[in-house]
Amino acid sequence: MRTARLLPVALVVLLVMALLPFGVGGYVLGLLTLAYYYGVFAMAWDLLFGFAGEVNFGPSFLVGLGAYAAALLNHYYSWPIWACLVAGSAAAVVGGVVLAVPALRLHGPYFGLVTLVAVLLLQNVIVLFAGVTGGEIGLDIPDVLSISDRVNYWYALGFMVISGAVLFGLARSPVGLILQASGQDAVEASALGFNVAKHKLAAFCISAFFSGLAGAMLIFYLGTASVGTVVDIGVGVQVIIAAVLGGRRTILGGAIGAIFLIVAGEMLRDLGQLSTFVVSAIALVVILFFPGGLLGSLLRTEGRQ
Amino acid sequence: MVGLQILIDGFAISSLYALGAIGFTLIFGVSGVLNLSHGSIMVAAAITAWLAAGDYGAGSLGGALAGVAASVVLSFATYLLVVRPIQSSRAIPGEEKEIFVLTGTLLWGIMLQEAMAYFFTNSPKTVRPLIAGVVNIMGVRTPANEIVTAVLSWVAIGLLWLLVNRTRAGKALLAASINPRGLTLLGFELANIHLLVWAIYGVLAGIAGVLLGSFLGVSSDNVGTLTASAFSIVVLGGLGSVSGSLLAAYVVGYLETMTAYLVSPSIRTVPVLLLLVLVIYLRPQGLLGRR
Amino acid sequence: MKHAYLYSLFGAALGAALCLPATARAAEPIKIGVIAEAAALGGSAIPNAAKLAAEEINAAGGVNGRMIEIVEYDDHSSASDAVRAFQRAANQDKVHAVIASYISEVVLALEPWAGRLKLPLITPGAASDLITKRVHDDYNNLKYVFHGYLASTQISDAVCESGKDLLIGQMKAKTAVVVSEDAAWTIPLDEEYLKCLPKIGVKVLDHIRLSPDTTDFTPIFNKIEGIKPDVMVTGISHVGAQPTVQWQQQQVPIPMFGVSSQATTSTFWKDTNGAAEGVVFNMFSAPDVAVTPKTIPFARAYEKKYGVTPAYSGYTAYDDVYMFADAIKRGGSSEPDKLVDAMEKTDWVGTIGRIQFLGKDDQFTHGMKIGPGFITGLMVQWQSGKQVTVWPAEAASGQMKFPSFIKTVN
Structure with missing residues (x-):
């Protein structure tokens, strides 16, 4: 019901977003382009957390795998962009499975720590093999998606909308409900005859696929792949904050949270250094007082009326 | 020669790790909270000590006390402003409190980190050592400050042991970490226990921060690494287990030091990370954890 | 009637105001974007020094009547934040030129964007040789990039040059270990150290690269001590x-000698509680040396305004603003291509020496010319809380001396 009521609103918002390039400057577009990719990271993370109940501290492990696989292939073997994107998402899925198969036996902080360690190890590998990966400098990418702000914007928007639709649909499907059930009470879910492990693994793969693809697209937008942009723990922290801020278990909240974080950071740019402080403070207030997040609170007030 | 060097250096570093991790694990034991603003609190203690000793002429000891005081204040602030509101919130379902506490303390930590970078820049600060100079231990030139670091860490750990085992409040604390619900049945006010554990945590993290600041120097950029290493040590030792954390701190400290001396300083943390993954898979309850 | 009179007066004033820009459309301000991390010492000196330069130029009437406006961006030393800031500077704030960062990684990420968005870019502090090499290899696209600091190779050469006198002459050093942090700027630095140190007669016993995340240096010092060199030649900044x-x-007991970027700032003494005593480091200008007649007045003015002496990147950022202003004055335009043309013809005496940019056939395209009469470099040592210049002899304000725990031959 609530979803149905929101549908027209969502369509209008989408239309405005699609037409935005005719109304605003290139800089705002660049900003939103970045926000949309982060939105996909956050939505993919929410599928794992909000629905499968697993706190993945290392979203940037999956993002980084996708990004670096694509970057290396483009840099050294000049693969065309589409092939790099395919390879990047495949690498993220493979990495995700390698991480998830043993890790899914673990719960809570243990699972969290393993995913955190995965990021740290990936970061170490990239820095240690600086000769190949470019190390701390990063790797420059010969091909970029486009140098036009508008085209880049539409790519990112389209990608976010498609990813959002797939993830959202999945979360609302029977599979999503099983995931949700197993996230809340794994014992009961398996007692009902569902293969919890298999569903969680599937969720991990899907999350990895979108994270990796988004990571790969992001570097073809930025023109460089570096630890600081796609692997660093700070990137993962941003993703988690975006998802929780936007509203966990809503999928779409992740996108809203990511856009909010980046736009707020920019509006507060005049504060200079302090902008990060203020954005964190706002996010903290939101999770303390509106734990449903931006979208969660919105949906609830809608529901009450 | 190198062997002795590793023994001495590893000991100092490990003692510091232990001190930092014990407070962290106590809080988890008593209230199930993983405090991700840990690194920020340690660095804040060090910067306060540096500031008080330098700009305000409080001297080494005065500075150190000021640093520990700052850490206690921040520890209470973390609990009262961030952790307790989340724990008592009705809007957050029980099984999700954990992620909210993690995100909340993380954000709080980032705020502290940014504030420190804003006022004091992110360049590393060194707290003036309590005792300057070097001591020769069987041919190994050891800074007196390194010995002070190890000794003070153990004094603090010893005092904690006395507190926990010899006082009523301490025993209640120990009991709370084993079974919080049973304790309330016995008529203890759990809220007071929580305040006590955060106070202990503040003192321990403060001492660890000040000592780290005088031993290696700290900057607001180290916050993430410090939190991650406390987190790793605590999980390695077994969440909530104090003796496990002690053991794990020495395993981590020595493994790092040995790697740095015998292999290469640039892969210092890698073996620890691998060990951590291995232990989590094979023995998720950690070295001395109970399940 | 009275009102009508007032209105006409107002109208005239308004008309005059509107006409002013029209007189040559030149009163439109010259906007210079400054991208750097405000929380870092090397970073905060960049906007500070740039603002100082802009104030001076504006107080003297601006450039052809146009005022200079500095637009600041904080990149938190992150490449992606810097790229975003650069895009904003180009597309939204419409700046005419950008002065960016002291970190090679960040500048290398910005470089292709300077080409794509055709926005002149200069870095006052990054040192990687790759910056100018890329301009050399892809001149048509990347000609918008200028290197306002020396390339790492040139810095090593400056250190070795001083070594003839300081290492060989005064310290009687015969052997060295090269210690550098693992970063973009030290790769060519180390390569050149390994070549130029033996040339001046110092044997390199080992070469150690340390991770920028290192916090405990004991094992490294221990290893170096085991090798028993006479001196450590350093390349450290971010650590x-x-x-x-x-x-x-x-x-x-081994002296530190070479590049130590943080040692160039005046707060270094306080941050290290005086541990800096005896550290010898390379700089291209120092607050106590009249490298040019502009050096000391700038350092004084900066200290007066901000309470500390400028970090190395402050001197260059100050010069960069003046050079852009000068180029716009000479070329008569702030259009990107004309500005680049004029910048290439720069011959400017700044705070670090006489600056000319090398041409497109040179190995360091758009890098600065070094050597006697241009930029030479100084060696400075921390002594009792002060930075004392110890080389070259004609600029020196003191002699090298080391704390008692250091064993030197003399």
Whole structure:
């Protein structure tokens, strides 16, 4: 019901977003382009957390795998962009499975720590093999998606909308409900005859696929792949904050949270250094007082009326 | 020669790790909270000590006390402003409190980190050592400050042991970490226990921060690494287990030091990370954890 | 009637105001974007010094009547934040030129964007040789990039040049270990150290690269001590003050000599509680040396305004604003291509020496010319809380001296 009521609103918002390039400057577009990719990271993370109940501290492990696989292939073997994107998402899925198969036996902080360690190890590998990966400098990418702000914007928007639709649909499907059930009470879910492990693994793969693809697209937008942009723990922290801020278990909240974080950071740019402080403070207030997040609170007030 | 060097250096570093991790694990034991603003609190203690000793002429000891005081204040602030509101919130379902506490303390930590970078820049600060100079231990030139670091860490750990085992409040604390619900049945006010554990945590993290600041120097950029290493040590030792954390701190400290001396300083943390993954898979309850 | 009179007066004033820009459309301000991390010492000196330069130029009437406006961006030393800031500077704030960062990684990420968005870019502090090499290899696209600091190779050469006198002459050093942090700027630096040190007669016993995340330097110093060199030749910047502090606390008996970026700032003494005593480091200008007639007045004005002496990147950022202003004045335009043309013809005496940019056939395209009469470099040592210039002899304000735990031959 609530979803149905929101549908027209969502369509209008989408239309405005699609037409935005005719109304605003290139800089705002660049900003939103970045926000949309982060939105996909956050939505993919929410599928794992909000629905499968697993706190993945290392979203940037999956993002980084996708990004670096694509970057290396483009840099050294000049693969065309589409092939790099395919390879990047495949690498993220493979990495995700390698991480998830043993890790899914673990719960809570243990699972969290393993995913955190995965990021740290990936970061170490990239820095240690600086000769190949470019190390701390990063790797420059010969091909970029486009140098036009508008085209880049539409790519990112389209990608976010498609990813959002797939993830959202999945979360609302029977599979999503099983995931949700197993996230809340794994014992009961398996007692009902569902293969919890298999569903969680599937969720991990899907999350990895979108994270990796988004990571790969992001570097073809930025023109460089570096630890600081796609692997660093700070990137993962941003993703988690975006998802929780936007509203966990809503999928779409992740996108809203990511856009909010980046736009707020920019509006507060005049504060200079302090902008990060203020954005964190706002996010903290939101999770303390509106734990449903931006979208969660919105949906609830809608529901009450 | 190198062997002795590793023994001495590893000991100092490990003692510091232990001190930092014990407070962290106590809080988890008593209230199930993983405090991700840990690194920020340690660095804040060090910067306060540096500031008080330098700009305000409080001297080494005065500075150190000021640093520990700052850490206690921040520890209470973390609990009262961030952790307790989340724990008592009705809007957050029980099984999700954990992620909210993690995100909340993380954000709080980032705020502290940014504030420190804003006022004091992110360049590393060194707290003036309590005792300057070097001591020769069987041919190994050891800074007196390194010995002070190890000794003070153990004094603090010893005092904690006395507190926990010899006082009523301490025993209640120990009991709370084993079974919080049973304790309330016995008529203890759990809220007071929580305040006590955060106070202990503040003192321990403060001492660890000040000592780290005088031993290696700290900057607001180290916050993430410090939190991650406390987190790793605590999980390695077994969440909530104090003796496990002690053991794990020495395993981590020595493994790092040995790697740095015998292999290469640039892969210092890698073996620890691998060990951590291995232990989590094979023995998720950690070295001395109970399940 | 009275009102009508007032209105006409107002109208005239308004008309005059509107006409003013029209007189040559030249009163439109010249906007210079400054991208750097405000929380870092090397970073905050960049906007500070740029603002100082802009104020001076504006107080003297601006450039052809146009005022200079500095637009600041904080990149938190992150490449993606810097790229975003650069895009904003180009597309939204419409700046005419950008002065960016002291970190090679960040500048290398910005470089292709300077080409794509055709926005002149200069870095006052990054040192990687790749910056100018890329301009050399892809001149048509990347000609918008200028290197306002020396390339790492040139810095090594400057250190070796001073070594003839200081290492060989005064310290009687015969052997060295090269210690550098693992970063973009030290790759060519180390390569050149390994070549130029033997040339001046110092044998390199080992070459150690340390991770920028290192916090405990004990094992490294221990290893170096085992090798028994006469001197450590350094290439450290991002690792900060910690190696210096631990060097002093552990009383490592080997002098530190070379590049130590944080040592160039005046707060370094306080941050290290005086552990900096005896550290010898390279700089291209120092607050106590009249490298050019502009150096000391700038350092004084900066200290008066901000309470500290400028970090190395402050001197160059100050010069960069003047050079852009000068180029716009000479070329008569702030259009990107004309500005680049005029910048290439720069011949400017700044705070670090006489600056000319090398041409597109040179190995360091758009890098600065070094050598006598242009930029030479100084060696400076921390002594009792002061930066004392110890080389070259004609600029020196003191002699090298080391704390008692250091064993030197003399």
